[in-house]
Amino acid sequence: MQFVVNGQPRVADVEEDMPLLWVLRDELGVTGVKFGCGVAQCGACTVHVGGVPVRSCQMRAGDVNGDITTIEGLGTPEHLHHVQEAWIEHQVAQCGYCQSGQIMQAAALLTRTSNPSDAEIDAVMSANLCRCGTYPRIRAAVRSAAQKLRGA
């Protein structure tokens, strides 16, 4: 099966029903995307497919219908995405395990609206679980990232 992951064409010999999460992690070695719950409850596996945020633990490999962007493709330590910049400035992460998914969710939100209300931020980001409880900083970082994007 053929995929485009972070701009690169990739091939994996997998079943149609293998979740994209496991294609990325175990077949293609893309481990920035995390396994958390396997049932779309935690959002740690959030990636963009065709620009839309999806829970990769719930998307069958055979249903992938667009280019895949993972946290590694959003930005790199050398070339950070605005959302990643904001996450670093606010020192959001504690264990950090959920943050790939949080950042991908936030980036998708800000692509849709560059000026989200607090209620929109709460609604969209509540889909992602953080067991360390970094929510106050996530809120602040999303607001900062929105400002950066509007200024860019």
Add this chain to the structure above:
Amino acid sequence: MASTGKIARRGFMLGSAALAGGVAFGVYRVQVPYANPLISDLQDNEASFNPWVIVTPQQITLITPHGDKGQGVASAQAMLIAEEMDLDMGQFEIDFGKPDKAYWNRALGEDGAPVLPTDDSFGAEAQRTVFSSLFKMLGMQITGGSSSIPDSFVKLREAGAVARETLKAAAAKQTGIAVDRLSTQSGAVIFPDGTRIPYTELAGTAADIAPVVDVALRTPSEWRLIGKPVQRLDIVAKSTGTLDYGIDVQIAGMKHATVICNPRKGGVMNAFDASAAQQMRGVDAVLEVTGGIAVVADNTWRAMQAAMAVQVDWGPAPYPAEQAQHWAEMEASFTKDRLDKVWRDDGDVDDALSGVDAITAQYRSPYVAHQPLEPLNAVIRVSEDQVDVWTGHQMPRFLQQQVAQITGHDSDQVIFHNQFMGGSFGHRLEFDHIKRCAEIAVNMPGVPIKLTYSREEDFAQDFPRHPGVARAKGVVKDGHVHAIDLHWAAPSIVASQFGRIGMSLPGPDNQIAAGAWNNSYRIPHYRMTGYRVPELAPVSSWRAVGAPSGGFFFDTFLDELIHRAGADPMDERIRLMEHDVSRKVLKEVADMSSWGGDLPDGSARGVAFVESFGVPVAMVVEVSTPNGAIKIDKAWIAADVGTVIDPVNFENLVQGGVVFGLGHAINSEITYSDGMAEQSNYYDGDGLRLYQTPEIFVRGLENGEKICGIGEPPVPVAAPALGNAIFAATGTRLREMPFNKFVDFL
């Protein structure tokens, strides 16, 4: 090196567990420092001055042996060394190092002593010395009990200072310029003419001279890093998906495995049929492991699919099958023969209670799962003369022993590569997942086996927090709290957890007292008694261990009495508080929240105070009740840790602790039916979500003499603060967690 002297002490009972071994050592052996484990790995021209610093011609490496579960302690340990070594953040690599006795925990041992944290008497100090010495002799390298910073604060600055002075001596030797004319800055020795020689260029010379150990530590006014906002070393990697956790480790030739074990924890597997699973794509093997089966495959998902296709007949649970039986056993435990200890007996409680109509209440605290977001995992490769283990763990030397027992190697043949952890909350103090992985790997020599638990398996096998029941009687008099008699019955978490690694607990368990006995209120008559319930389901340390239960029981009952006395909840706590540092914490949170000021219509507040691991913590919660559901609007929290080493990370950890404490108080519990946990994934209790998270205002105070850790102490105060606020708002008194069984939340 100098003694760490009086550092912080917390309430963890590990010292008693260690004591069970009946070990006795002479004073001399206690005082001799352990050899530097780094020396044997050095090449020519590479220097190490102590177990925490390596300087080579290429780079500087700082060893940060406390495991990082998200609390930021890898960064914090490095910062303490860098402070004295005159390194800038980013001028060095960090490494978790290899397991070694040299990394014994100096602070956690002191906490085994059954004395109040506020007790500075000679006798209390003597008891701490006994426990701490035991920890040293046993080489207890453990991350836990919020002890990493107290353990590290002096010794790692000393390690940095020794490195700095030795590098200066090397520069003097190399150039002939007197050492007292040299200074250091940003990873280099600075000469009188301004010339700089980077430390790395001094490695060869430094390797040939004895470390300069007579060093003085800098005063706080000279600190460049400590107490200042510093960017955590892991923050960029954690924001870009480039940090490898244990679950991300990839070794050439690696196979992927999963397990399904008896959900009646500790029960046997009677029979299994793997014929269908063995035919599935990618499956290499289906193996029997202790209490269940393992599937080895070429992909984690294929392994999990195959594991679900195995038909298994499980044996019964070795504990009561139904939750009601667990509660009944606890309620039947307030008896003389189950008395664990009378932890506190101030005044004359019996006299105060006699002949009066006492106020009574009963409280319950449930089993609660750990469930950090990174599922349990490990990678193990077994070779003839070596075993490699890659995972994140809090007890490295115990891990070596546990693996060696399975593979038949010596402990020192087990090479442990510690990894950053995606949370723990106590989960990664346990060994079952490591042992299952070793059992698989020993069957497939030479093949690296990555074991990953499904979330459902992680829930099923989690050893949750110990539950408890408390009964309280109290008296109010003349508008004040007059007497409290608190009885708390619970299974022993220390006995259960350490029993699994062959250690016993001879004395009482202070985690059936934590949060309830260790406060500094001067209530005229106060007694706190712990009762030990025989082990029910196996239990394990959960963030803050006993105090989230004990603090909830004690502070909620105190609040009930204060309301009955007609006193102000804040004023009465401040009035009763005898310990100056603790009183200032209460006053601070009153000030931060403008306690007593006007509130929006329909809003109400509660306050709570709980001490945890030596840290006095006070919190105010403000709630409102739109449409009848509880909405948590704001929280103010103050804590005194003696010295705040990183204000940004401090705030983050306190906010996170509040979220963790509130979330679990509201919606999380583990209950048993047919011997199995009824909760299997996050939809059965996920803690707080972002939309439920209040604004959280944090203040760190530094009035305490001793430095303390902040990873756990913010948790216990959250539940009583919320419950007291809900009472103020609704008149409903919540005496059992989780609260969502009794009131609705937004």
